[in-house]
Amino acid sequence: MSVRPYSPVMQGRNFSIASVLLPLGVAVLFLAAWHLAVKGSGRDIMPAPWQVVLGIGELQRNGLLVPYVTASLFRVSWGFIIAVLVGVPFGLLLGWFRPAFMAFNPFVQALRPISPIAWIPLAILWFGVKDIAPIFLIFLASVFPITVSVMAAVQNIQSVYVRAARNFGLSGLSLFRRVVFPAVLPQIITALRIALGIAWLVLVAAEMLAVTSGLGYLIHDARNAGKRYDLVVSGMVLIGAIGLILDLLVRRLEKFDEVRWGYGQR
């Protein structure tokens, strides 16, 4: 029997209708409020929703939409995936080996709250202003949340799993591979989901460097262009929409059996 991660009330038909209508209603309300606020202000600096749609249309006509989205996805993909490749093993290590935790945890906790914007001068110093510097900033922003979440997941693993596994004669690497890692996998997926959101969040800051493409760059460029706030908001809307799609994609991972069992426990 499969266990669904949602509460029974939201299951079945009710769930699917509500899941479409409720967010749609909020979106309509938001757009209406936005439109009225712009009209009511009597100024033409802040763009109305339809002007933003026209702005996105203009980007498409000028052949910028796809290249900019690609550039941003490229930087976030590399930054995030490198962060996963570094952060997950590092988090597992810190969670499992007490001395490693004692040695590195203060260091990780000290680096974690530093905004990527503060790293911009160092990123330029080390990597110049081509693609590597923004990738580095995105990596920095996402590697610490991943490390800390994975570390916490390993530390909070139910001791009955480990004891049972030891009774079956498992130890060392096989204990880790066959029990510890599967046990924390659901939390790792959750951590990745949050970290991907953060990686996407720092895009605008990362593209403050002198790259000449990307949605974050679009926002800086539109500010420089003089009264193109329609394009500024277009960039914001595109970042939000793609962020939503990325989140939906990562949530698909929760459907795998290796992960789904973790949600049944709650």
Next chain:
Amino acid sequence: MKLIRTLAIVLTLWLTAITLLHGGLNLDWFAKKSGTGKEQTFGVGFLPVTCHLTCPVTHFINKNMEGREMFEPMRFSGWPELAEMFLTRPKEMPATFLLAPMAISLREKGERIKIVHLGHRDGSAVMVHKDSGIFQTRDLRGKTIAVPGRFSNQRLIIYRELKKAGLTFDDVRIIDMPPPDMPAALSVRAVDAITSGEPFMGQSELDGYGRVLWQAKDVWPGFISCVLAVNEDAIRDQRADIQKLVNGIAASGKWIDQSMEHRRDAAKFVSKNYYNQNSRLLEFALSKPPDRVTYSRLAPLKADFEEIVQLGKEAGMLQGTVKFEDYVDDTFAPDPATVKPQAFEVKE
């Protein structure tokens, strides 16, 4: 493990696809190489303001006349990133357009850079809201004025005018603000006055809510906001490159000033290919009035800089510890009287 294997395959495919797509769409990886292979070029930093106009104009004219790029114009969105790149990676970007007091201040702090040429003259204004009661400098008392940065010459021109009116920095509130944000701030009257290079001042005028309190050219004739600064290693090792750049800038400046037609052409090709601004905006800043910003007398003169340093000392911006000969190398700059405008016409 099914999940891990699936993830590894999907992510590898995704990374490959997005990298190739980015390379193709944004980095010209697959474009046919034109000309005789890649030549060694160097970066020159600039911001999309009229004070830096000679950078894209020189690049454009050179590319069109010689069919190759003399240098790589590197566009930044703000001063801090530009300065960081210039100071930390001089091999990639040995030259940049920079605020004059910032260049002098960097020299005072021991950076090995020199001013070799000017980028423009004039081309700044102080704008107030059209409905405000500010009609002369004295009316700025108690008001908030936005300037582009601590080491901007706009801050100095405010200081200079306040002094003439018997006021000091203590009588006003000066705040730093990126120039692109200034017009909007003035329109909602978040600040009382704004000052930066064009075209952001012209924009507030064009949009109808800004009024010129004074133009830099009227209160400080020959006003210098930005200069061309070069790393000393490049001055030593790349003399020919730097000389060519300076000659190009001097001749392009003369070309811009040669006729209204050239100004209009420059507004068009620069806004389209370099600044990504509305060409009407740039055209406005370059033409109303025609001497709002000028590009002809660009050799660095001692008297101009000594005045900047003197004011900078009084205003607490500069120490005054370096001499003109330390922070300027005027051996590259041709005599403006002998510079011929670029022989270039835009083909329709």
